[in-house]
Amino acid sequence: MVPWTGVCGEIAGDAFLTPLLLGLGVDELSTAPSVVPHIKYIVRRLKMSEAQALAEFALQCESPSEIYRRCQDSPRLRPQPL
Numbered sequence: 001m002v003p004w005t006g007v008c009g010e011i012a013g014d015a016f017l018t019p020l021l022l023g024l025g026v027d028e029l030s031t032a033p034s035v036v037p038h039i040k041y042i043v044r045r046l047k048m049s050e051a052q053a054l055a056e057f058a059l060q061c062e063s064p065s066e067i068y069r070r071c072q073d074s075p076r077l078r079p080q081p082l
Contacts, residue, residue, distance in 0.1 A: 006030060016071045018042040023055030050074070 006028040007021055013031035015038045021029065022043070029039060058067045 004028070013039070015039055015042050016068070019046055019051040019074070020054050020058055020067070020071055022046065022048070023051030023053070024058075025055075 005026050007026050008030035011017055012021070012029040013035040015035070018029070018039055019042065031039060054070065057070055061067050061070075
């Protein structure tokens with residue numbers, strides 16, 4: 001059986017972190033209903049190769065701010081206003 005990984009709370013609802021979480025192997029995100037459309041938008045546009053590259057980058061970083069800046073750098077994956 002393959003292990004399952006889920007994330008809930010604020011980090012799951014941060015659309016900038018969605019690619020990172022998926023790249024790290026998270027299977028399920030649980031967030032507030034108001035955020036679901038933004039997360040779905042990101043997931044639908046995401047290429048797993050990009051998410052995995054972001055995760056590899058993050059694992060080599062020394063500071064969380066460096067990781068978060070990189071997560072914000074992809075304009076194609078920016079959350080869209082409703």
